[in-house]
Amino acid sequence: MLKDLFIAFFRAGMLGYGGGLSAIPLMQREVVERYKWMDDDEFSNILALANTLPGPINTKMAGYIGWRLKGFFGMLISIIATVVPTAILIILLLTALHTYKDKPWVHGMSKGVLPIAGVMIGVLAWDFFRKSKINLGWGMAIFYTGISVIVIELMGLHPAIVIVALILYALLFPSREEREKDKRVNQEGDS
Structure with missing residues (x-):
């Protein structure tokens, strides 16, 4: 299961371009839908708890989910899988963006990411809202x-x-x- 934890959070970290919030729907897909480690209600509770604490949300969630599933080593693997791809991508992307900062395609790419991240967060919010209808x-x-x-x-x-x-x-x-x-x-x- 440690390998699956690493793969799940690595994938969410690599594809979650746009900040911690954009990785949450990807994390939800991995944890709830793909690996079925918990249901949507548990994931929602973890998300709510993580929102109340200071620090990057996806790192807090990965650490807690890893802890719940496999204890200390699960937490460690999940945090490493979340942080390392982000660090590597930031170094590579910022180097490339700085090199080509005056090119129009860089400006277009930067502007295009924001709506995509917004849609991903909106889809997650709508999913939580629909599920709250069931309980409330x-x-x-x-x-x-x-x-x-x-x-x-x-x-x-x-x-x-x-x-x-x-x-x-x-x-x-x-x-x-x-x-x-x-x-x-x-x-x-x-x-």
């Missing part, structure tokens, strides 16, 4: 999305504060389904 229903999913947009964009509150607030709300006020699930687990444990 359309009404609550739209409500939480709207409130989040208002609080983050219009009020200028940092997204980590919103995520922590929602996590605390979920812990302090669990849904009826969660309370019933906990009740069933406690009853099974008593018998």
